[in-house]
Amino acid sequence: MSLLSTGQALGLFAVCALALVILFLLRRKSKRIVVASLVPWRLVVKRRVNPLWRALIALVLQILAVALGCWALVAGPEAQEALAEAPTFFIVDTSASMGPRLQALPERVLGSQAGLVAAGEEVSLVFAPGSSVARQQAGLLRVQAGQSQSLAEAVTLARALGAQPIVLTDQDPELDVAWELLGQGVAGDLAVLSLQASAGPGLPPEIQVVVQVANNGSEDAEIPVLLRSSEQEIGQSTLTVPAGQSLSQGFVIEPILGTWLSAEILVEDPFPSNNVAFGLLPQVRPARVRIVSDAPNRYLRDAFGVMPGVELQEVSASRYVDPQGSVDLLIFDRVAPRRLPQSPALYIDPPQGAGPFPPVGVAQEPAFTTWDFSHPLLDGVALRHVEVEQLSLLEARPGARLLAASAEGPVALVRDQEPKAVVLGFDVTRSDLPLTVAFPQLLYKMLIWSRQGMDTQVAPSIGTDAGVALDPGASALVRSLTGEGEWTARAGTARLGGLPPGVYTVQQGSEQRLLALNLPAEERPTLGSGEARPEVAQAALLPRGRPAWVWLVLAASALLLLEFVVAER
Amino acid sequence: MALPSELMAKLELLRVATRRVHSGRYAARTRSRRLGAGIDFADHRTYTPGDDLKYVDWTLYGRLEQLMIRLSEEETELPVHLLVDLSRSMEHGVGPDSADTKSLVARTSAAALSYVALSNLDQVTIWPFAGTLGPPLALPRKRSSVIKVWDHLESLELPGGSDVLGAAKAWVQRPHQRGVVVLISDLAMEGWDKALEMLLHDRNDVGLVHLQAPSEVQLPLKGERFDLVDAESGEVLRGVTRAEVEALRAELPKAHVELERFCRRRGIAHVSTVTGEPTDLEHLVLTLFRGRGLLR
Secondary structure (H helix, E strand, C coil): CCCCCHHHHHHHHHHHHHHHHHHHHHHHCCEEEEECCCHHHHHHHCCCCCHHHHHHHHHHHHHHHHHHHHHHHHHHHHHHHHHHHCCEEEEEECEHHHCHHHHHHHHHHCCCCCEEEEECCCEEEEECCCCCHHHHHHHHCCCCCECCCCHHHHHHHHHHCCCEEEEEECCCCCCCCEEEECCCCCCCCEEEEEEEEEECCCCCCCEEEEEEEEECCCCCEEEEEEEEECCCEEEEEEEEECCCCEEEEEEEECCCCCCEEEEEECCCCCCHHHCEEEEECCCCCCEEEEEEECCCCHHHHHHHHCCCCEEEEEECHHHCCCCCCCCCEEEEECCCCCCCCCCCEEEECCCCCCCCCCEEEEEECCCEEEECCCCCCCCCCCCCCCCECEEEEECCCCCCEEEEEECCCEEEEEECCCCCEEEECCCHHHECHHHCCHHHHHHHHHHHHHHCCCCCCCCCCCCCCCCEECCCCCCEEEEECCCCCEEEECCCCCEECCCCCEEEEEEECCEEEEEEECCCHHHCCCCCCCCCCHHHHHHHHCCCCCCHHHHHHHHHHHHHHHHHHHCCC | CCCCHHHHHHHCCCCECCCCCCCCCCEEEEEEEEEEEEEEEEEEEECCCCCCHHHECHHHHHHHCCCEEEEEEEEECCEEEEEEECCHHHHCCCCCCCCCCHHHHHHHHHHHHHHHHHHCCCEEEEEEECCCECCCEECCCCHHHHHHHHHHHHHCCCCCCCCHHHHHHHHHHCCCCCCEEEEEECCCCCCHHHHHHHHHHCCCEEEEEEEECHHHHHCCCCCCEEEEEECCCCCEEEEEEHHHHHHHHHHHHHHHHHHHHHHHHHCCEEEEEECCCCCCHHHHHHHHHHHCCCEC
8 A cells, every 4th residue: 555655755745844944943932031140041051062053953853854754655655666667577496396396387477577587507588578478488498497506696687687586486595585485385296205126135036116105285195106117017006195294105026027117196286297206126136046066965956946036056066166246045065165155155064174164073863952043044944853863063163153053062053244154064965854844944044044135226216316427528328218308418517417307328438327317305395285375475575674664764763863862952 | 118016026136246346436235346434344554644533443542552444345336237239130039920029038138137236226337239339328326217228228229230249349448337247139140259258358247148039049941942131231141942941950059059158168147048938037037147147
C-alpha cells in the first residue's frame, strides 16, 4: 500500500517545514519582564555560547528530520514500484542438487517477461527479458544441473544491467538478493536413494541387491520398484514406506545376463529424475576347487560333484603348481606342498612335519574329546560321533585355533587369517566321516568359509561419485548405455561433471571401463514434504535486509536526538 | 503608616547594638569615650582652678590632702545613620498589587530602628539614596519624631539608578559623627561590597538589612524566552532562555552564602529577609534584628 506519492510527500514536507519556522519565530519572541536588577542575569548570560547559532542549527536539524520522515513515507512504495518497473532476471542455480528441481523451472519462467541466467560453471544468459515462449523453451533445454560456482557473479551481472535479480535455488544463497525455492512445496516426491549389488559367497552363486527408497511425501506410500538388468527384467516389488522416511530392502537374485542393474520407481511423481538408480552387476563365477592328491579320493569328488556351481580340478602332487589365488579352495589329500600356498587350503592328514600345523605324533583308535562347534566351519555339522582308525596329533603354531582334539592332543586346527588353512589330522578314507551327512556339510561350509571376502564386487552406489574421473593425459569418450547421449572430453580434463544418472562407458586410449552414475547423495535435494507454502515463496521474494524507509526513520530519529542535545530549552 | 503601639512599647526596651564606643554630642544613655559627669567611675585628675567643686573627691582629700577631681564615663547619645535605598528596584515585590514591596519593608525597618534609637535619646539621621545620596533627615531626639521618617522617605523623589558605592562615598565625605550605620537595601547593584567596606573603614559599626522579593528568590518565570527590563535603568536584556533562568535559580543560594560569609568576616550585623514571607513586623524587628546583633 502506497502511503504517499512523491508530490504529497513534498507538500507535507513544505507544510511541516513552514510550521517549524513559524514555531521557531514564535519561540524567539520573548516575554517582557521587569526585574529588580540585571546584575545577576548578566553574570549568567555572560556564559551563553552563541545561542542564536544553536537555535538555528536546531531548526535546520528539525527540518532535516521532517524531510527524512517524508522521504521514509515514500521510500518503501517507491522501491516496490521500482521493483515492478525494473527488468527482472531469474538466476537459476544449476548445482547438482538442483537436478530434480530444474524440472519445475519451465513452469516458473515460461511466459514471464523476465530473463533467465544460468549460474553454472560460468554465467550464461539463457534468454533475455521479454523473449518469446519459443525462445524461452529453446533456452531451457540448455539448462542442466552440474557445477555451480558463479551465483554471486550472476547476481552482480544482473544488477550491473540494472535488473532486479531473483535467484531460483534450493537453499538460502546467503547473498543479499531476493531468492525463491524452486520446486518447493510439490507433494509426494519419491526417490531411490541407493542401489547396491554384490556377489554373495554362497552356492549356488548369487547376487545380493539392496535398494533404499525414500518417501518425501506427507503420507505413507506403496512404492512399486522394478529391478532390471541391461538385458532383462528381474522382478518387481512393492515397498511400503512411511511418510518422510526411507526403507532399505534386500534382494537375492541368481546370476543373470547383463552388465548393469537399475532400480526404478514405477509411479509418477513431481521429480522423476530421482526415481531411478543404476549400478553395475558384479562378476559372478563358479566356485573353483582344486584337489591335490596322489591317490584318488572318490568321496571328495562325489561330495563336490553334487554341489551346484562348483568347478572341480584334480591334480597329482607332482603336477601341483601354486594357483596364486585363482581357486577358491585347495585340498591337499594326504600330501602337502613344499611351500604353503596363498589360497585357502584344506590339508587332510598331511605327512609328518608338513603343512601349516605339522603332525607331531600318532594316536591309535582315539576318541574325540573336544569339538568347537562355535566356529563357522563346524556350525551345524554333526561330527560328534565320527569314528577314526588313527589320528595324527598336530602342532598348534601361532594363529591356530582348535577345532577338534582327542585326549592325546589337537587333531583339527584352523587359521582364519590369510592365508586361510584347515588341517584335519586323520585320513577321511580311514574313518566313517564320508559315510555321514556331515561330510558334504563340512566341505560346503569350508567352501563358503574360503570364499568369504572373495569375488565380492560392489557396484558404485549412489552418492559415491557425481562425475566421471578422467586421466587428464588423454582425451576421453564418454558414452551412455542408457540413452542419455555421448560426450567427448578433451585432454587435460580431470573430471567430467553434470552427467545425468545412468551407465556409461569411458574410453580413454585403448582402455575402456564401465561405470554407473547416480545423483550424489550428499547433495540430494531435501524436498518439502507436502503442502505448498506460498508465504515462504512470497517472503523469499522480498529483498533481504532492512528496507530503506527503516533507515530513513532511524536517521530522522537520530537527527531529532541531536536536535534535543543542541537546542536550548 | 505608624508602628503598632504594642510594638512600640517593646521597642522602647531595646537599644541599637554597637561594638565600638562612640561619642555623641549630648548626654544620653549610651556609654561614650568622654570622661566627665556620669555614674561609672573612670579616673582622677588634679584639680585646676575653675573646676566644679562638686566633682572634688573629698574622701581622697581627707587621706592625701590633695584636691583631686573625680572623673566618670560620660553617657552620650549614639549617632545612628540609616542609609535607606530608595531606588526603583526597591519597588519590586511579589507583584504590582502587593503591599509587601521592598521599599515598604525598608521604610518600616528604618522607622523601627529610628524609634529604638530615639527611645534611647540617640541621634538618628536618615540618609536616603538612589542614584545619588539624597538630603539627610536629622531627627529631633524625641520619640514622636519617628513619624517624620515615614513622611520623609515617602515624599522623596530621587534621581533614577542605584549607586550604593557612590552614596557611601558621598556619605563618608560629608561631615558626620561616627556611630552605627545601617544600610537598608536590596543590593541589586554592583559595588555594594566596596560600599560596606568603605563604611567600615570610616570606623563605624555597620549593619546590613538585605531585602529580597520572593520573585527574586524563587524566579517563578514561565515561558521559554524573556526580555528582562531593569526596573531602575530601563535597560533591556534580551533573549534570556529558560535554561539561563534555571542556572540563575541554582546559583541564588550560593550567592546568599557568599554574602553571609562576607558580613561575618567583617563583623557586619547582617539581616536578610524576603519580603512577604514573614510579614510580621514584630518578627522582623524583635527576632531578626535582635538575633543578628542589630538591636539588643
